[in-house]
Structure formats: structure tokens, C-alpha cells
Amino acid sequence: MTPMAFVYTEVQVSVPFDQAPWHEINKTIQQQPGFLNKTWLSGVKTNSLGGVYAFDSIENATEFVTGYFPREAASFGSAHNTRVFDAEIVRDASLGLNSPHFGGVPTQKPGAFVYTEVQINVPFEKAPWRDRNPVLAQQPGLIAKTWFSGVKTNTLGGLDAFDTLENATAFALQDFPKAAKKMNSAFYTRIFDATVTEAASREMHSPYCV
The missing domain is CATH 3.30.70.100 (Alpha-Beta Plaits)
Structure with missing residues (x-):
């Protein structure tokens, strides 16, 4: 379902x-x-x-x-x-990055997950996910991403699955802060061991x- x-x-x-x-x-x-x-x-x-x-x-x-x-x-x-x-609102954006929640088939088991959330109020249909997806697709080690859009808040975020803890850490510490800065917004990240x-x-x- x-x-x-x-x-x-x-x-x-x-x-x-x-x-x-x-x-x-x-x-x-x-x-x-x-x-x-x-x-x-x-x-x-x-x-x-x-x-x-x-x-x-x-x-x-x-x-x-x-x-x-x-x-x-x-x-x-x-x-x-x-x-x-x-x-429902993030289905197409998530499928663009192979989200298994919507039928995507990851090529391998994840070694780590990164949770992200940006403190911004943007209805998802106006969010820059179409620009962001091609950039994320080139992120080293990214297996899949499921986009998140906050109920009642319209915050932007997601769950990103990576092949290794090292690649997940690099994303959380280096790439994602730059993306949040472009939106001039505070952000929240967490790194999790999937194994x-x-x-x-x-x-x-x-x-x-x-």
C-alpha cells in the first residue's frame, strides 16, 4: 500500500x-x-x-x-x-531519487541514513526539489531519498540512504549545510547506522x- x-x-x-x-x-x-x-x-x-x-x-x-x-x-x-x-505530496519527487517507499528498488542495502529538516515554510509544490534532485543524484554513495514535507509547517527535509557511514557523514557535514545556507535557514540533521x-x-x- x-x-x-x-x-x-x-x-x-x-x-x-x-x-x-x-x-x-x-x-x-x-x-x-x-x-x-x-x-x-x-x-x-x-x-x-x-x-x-x-x-x-x-x-x-x-x-x-x-x-x-x-x-x-x-x-x-x-x-x-x-x-x-x-x-502523498512528495511521491513524484521521491520516485525521482529511487525511494523504496514508493516502489523504487535500491541497488544495495544502506549502510547509513541521514535525516534532514530545514526550518522553512514552503508548500512542497513550490519547493526547489526539481533543481535539487539532479544534485542529490550525483552525491557520492546516495542509494535513495524520500522527501519530507511537514504537516501544518511545510518544512522541507527527507531521509537519505547511503552506502557507507563515511559518505553519509560527508553529506551531513559538508553538502547539506551549503544547501540550507542557500535557503537562509536553520536546519536539523542526524546520522544513523543502518547496519x-x-x-x-x-x-x-x-x-x-x-
Whole structure:
């Protein structure tokens, strides 16, 4: 099923992923209304826990971040961060960069993910993604990108899958800050190790683990 909404989460904890109770959490998340799949995220150098989720509607995604997820984060005794994104509006832009969320077929397993978000209010149809996609396609090691457009905020961002942690780090530290500067906007980036979360993500039908 094609997703209609994405959710990004990150919990302010430091837990090596092999010590995280991901199997138990997976069982609970799979019961949430409208849930389609999840790609687990484990922070590089921080061991934060999070994920990118696909839902069948913005309404169910919103219920997840306002109902279930605060309880999950509270079980760790930790603050957390959530975002809801409109998936329908970013479909064409994401397909242009081989997003597996919309049927793209990655050529290899990702070694790392980069989450990005720019503090700007731009309706996605007016966003410069047509100019940005060819530049991103030349980014060393990029496997796929799923664009994000914030619900109620129109922030711009995405989840970028890279072949190696080194290429992901270079993108997050060198390329992306330049792109944000051109928009004269503050930004938010995170780097995640995709290798340690593969089994957990596969159990949640992540499109990156097919």
C-alpha cells in the first residue's frame, strides 16, 4: 500500500541497539491503526533510538505521535522528538531519487541514513526539489531519498540512504549545510547506522530491507 503519511521519531536515550527492546516494541507498533512499516534508526555516536514510519493516513499518523508514542518514550524516562509528514505530496519527487517507499528498488542495502529538516515554510509544490534532485543524484554513495514535507509547517527535509557511514557523514557535514545556507535557514540533521538496525527493520517490513 502506498503511504499517505510519514512519521519521524527520536528518543533522547543512549542505548546500544543490541540492548534495545526492539522486538517487544515492534509487536506493539504493529498493532497501531494505519501502520504500514518502520525503518529503525540508531544514532551514530549517540545511540539514540528512533525511526521513520509509514502510515495509511495523516490522521492515523497524528494519532500515533499524540497517543501511542509519548507513552513509549515515557517508558524510557526520556524526552522525545516527533514529526508528521505528508507522503502523498512528495511521491513524484521521491520516485525521482529511487525511494523504496514508493516502489523504487535500491541497488544495495544502506549502510547509513541521514535525516534532514530545514526550518522553512514552503508548500512542497513550490519547493526547489526539481533543481535539487539532479544534485542529490550525483552525491557520492546516495542509494535513495524520500522527501519530507511537514504537516501544518511545510518544512522541507527527507531521509537519505547511503552506502557507507563515511559518505553519509560527508553529506551531513559538508553538502547539506551549503544547501540550507542557500535557503537562509536553520536546519536539523542526524546520522544513523543502518547496519545495526537491519533485523529490527526487516521485522517491521521496512522497504529498505526487502
